[in-house]
Amino acid sequence: MDRDFQYGASRLERLSVAESITSTAFDSRSQDDPGTPRVSYVLPASPITKTAPDGVEFSDGEAQTIPELPQNGALRAGDVPNLYSRRYIGLLVQYAAIGLIYGALPRTVYPFLNNYLHMNGYQTLSARVLLSMPWSIKVFIGMLSDCFPICGSRRRAYMVLGWLACSAMLLVLVVRSQGPPFYVDRSLRGQDLSSLSKDELVGRIFWAAPEEGATYIVFMMLASCGYMLADVASDGLVVEFAQREPEAERGNIQSTIYLVRSVFMIFAALLVGFGLNGVDYGGSFSWSLNMSQLLLICAILSLGAIPTALWLLHEPAVAPEDTRSVRAYIAQLWILFQNCAMLQIMAYRFFSGIFEGFTVTAGDPIQRYWAHVHPLNESLFSVLGLCVFSAALYGTKRYGLQWNWRNVIAGTLVIVLCIDAVVASLTIWNVVRSQWFWLGTPILEELPAAVNFLVSTFVVVEMAEQGNEAAVYGLLTTISNLASPFASCLSKNVNARFDVSVDDIISDSTHVRWQVTWTFLIAYVMKLFSLTWLVLLPRQKRETQELKQRAGHSRLGGCLALGIGAFALIWSITTNLMSIFPATACLAVAGGSGC
Known part of the structure; x- marks a missing residue:
């Protein structure tokens, strides 16, 4: 449920030079506003040695003091913050910027990479995966934020660093010269070029255009790493705040911040939809922004999140004596990682995500050459989809905090698949080929996406412990996010056995239609099979807590989970990177037809 921000390194150097100024900015408690006293999870005490269930021992001269919890079912002591107050409004601004x-960067794939540069379907699929790949390393960023405060700040300092890095990467692409489109002669768009001789195509086709896409993808992926740093730091604060909520209300804070994020994704979709709707981008406008101008706007918008992180977001400073050693932190995280309840949740999120994320690589070419979708209309329908997503978030926040998670996920998925199958079959076999018909289905798919997304965040809050909020949030979301690129890799390898390339879609033969039909049928079967993993998902918050309390520990399970996760991450990054470079894109493992 995933883009590019970068900031200049010189700004970071100034932060280190002006340490006293930065320390003051990061300590949001003033003399006339001391703030709520921090209930520390790790307090200085006499040295003790604690033996973990798996035999791990750690002794750091620190004692773990578990504060007395409220009687209302909250998981952490403290007042529930008002996100609309001056002390916390900065957190909402962070999610608005995210x-x-x-919302903007992934939506450039269709108009720019697919239409302007004419990249293949499996390459644009890889581009989407790579742009969301930083979401798969959230656990490592979370560990960094938890363990290494900067000037007494575990969260806001990393927000600033993240936005700086993101903006810097975007600006690299801004100053880079944008090449001509693939179709220099616009009248050739959508035609079968094999029917024309090479002499007829001289000066009318820019054959090197698809190769330009790799540079844009790599730098936008690096920019995504930057804003991901800010996102993980924000997630850490969200977990801390959400655990203060009573059981009956817990989930309200998460629903609010993600509602804000989805609303601002709507504005991003409108920006891309109207900005990249020129003829060269597959649209109908006589004018359009170029890619450099769009990325410049994104860089400027990302800079606006920095002042709010510094002065409109309260985070109690972390004293040196409140900071655990990395060894103690890793030991506690490893104990939690071996918890059978944690392993069960991770197994559900990973394996169900693989099957549910299985897709077809011909989606973009079908959208362009069979459904004849204009970029503007795609963006407008994306806006409608985000509205549905936002409405689903609000509905869950208002009415669904006590819903049975299994029933909701299963019901929404089955209904959406039935509708999607009708739309896909009518489009493939040329019964109804309308962009309005084709674009309508993704709107409905936002319903299960929103519910599944919120359920995943609810589970994180129940499983996280004090002191490792960002890492646990990052761990569970990393496992879930790893499933998506892994599923995409499997999709590309399966679809590579079928004739569903861009040229095949343009030919529109009966043979190609059958080939596309089989890829859709395989995808539907895989998505339905994802429901078999629902037995691993608890039904509600209380059941999650009970599962966590009575679960044992398994060193073998922890090792297997680490091994599978590491393999999925390395394999996904490698194969998706291979898909975007000309020398390796033809390999079968990268989704090509073979070199």
């Missing part, structure tokens, strides 16, 4: 960038 929504703007995350």
Whole structure:
């Protein structure tokens, strides 16, 4: 449920030079506003040695003091913050900025990479995966944020660093010269070029255009790493705040911040939809922004999140004596990682995500050459989809905090698949080929996406412990996010056995239609099979807590989970990178037809 921000390194150097100024900015407690005293999870005490269930021992002269919890079912002591107050409004601004960038960059794939540069379907699929790949390393960023405070700040300092890095990468692409489109002669768009001789195509086709896409993809992926740093730091604060909520209300804070993010993704979709709707981008406008101008807007917008992180977001400073050693932190995280309840949740999120994320690589070419979708209309329908997503978030926040998670996920998925099958079959076999018909289905798919997404965040809050909020949030979301690129890799390898390339879609023969039909049928079967993993998902918050308390520990399970996760991450990054470079894109493992 995923984009590019970068900031200049010189700004970071100034932060280190002006340490006293930065320390003051990061300590949001003033003399007349001391703030709520921090209930520390790790307090200085006499040295003790604690033996973990798996035999791990750690002794750091620190004692773990578990504060007395309220009687209302809250998981952490403290007042529930008002996110609309001056002390916390900066957190909502962080998610608004994330929504703007995350909503804009992935939406450039269709008009720019697919239409302007004429990249293949499996390459644009890889581009989407790579742009969301930083979401798969959230656990490592979370560990960094938890363990290494900067000037007494575990969260806001990393927000600033993240936005700086993101903006810097975007600006690299801004100053880079944008090449001509693949179709220099626009009248050739959508035609079968094999029927024309090479002499007829001289000066009318820019054959090197698809190769330009690799540079854009790599730098936008690096920019995504930057804003991901800010996102993980924000997630850490969200977990801390959400655990203060009573059981009956817990989930309200998460629903609010993700509602804000999805609303601002709507504005991003409108920006891309109207900005990249020129003829060269597959649209109908006589004018359009170029890619450099769009990325410049994204870089400027991302900079606006920095002041709010510094002065409109309260985070109690972390004293040196409150900071655990990395060894103690890793030991506690490893104990949690071996918890059978944690392993069960991770297994559900990974394996169900693989099957549910299985897709077809011909989606973009079908959208362009069979459904004749204009970029503007795609963006407008994306806006409608985000509205549905936002409405689903609000509905869950208002009415669904006590819903049975299994029933909701299963019901929404089955209904959406039935509708999607009708739309896909009518489009493939040329019964109804309308962009309005084709674009309508993704709107409905936002319903299960929103519910599944919120359920995943609810589970994180129940499983996280004090002191490792960002890492646990990152761990569970990393496992879930790893499933998506892994599923995409499997999809490309399966679809590579079928004739569903761009040229095949343009030919539109009966043979190609059958080939596309089989890829859709395989995808539907895989998605339905994802429901078999629902037995691993608890039904509600209380059941999650009970599962966590009575679960044992398994060193073998922890090792297997680490091994599978590491393999999935390395394999996904490698194969998706291979897909975007000309020398390796033809390999079968990268989704090509073979070199």
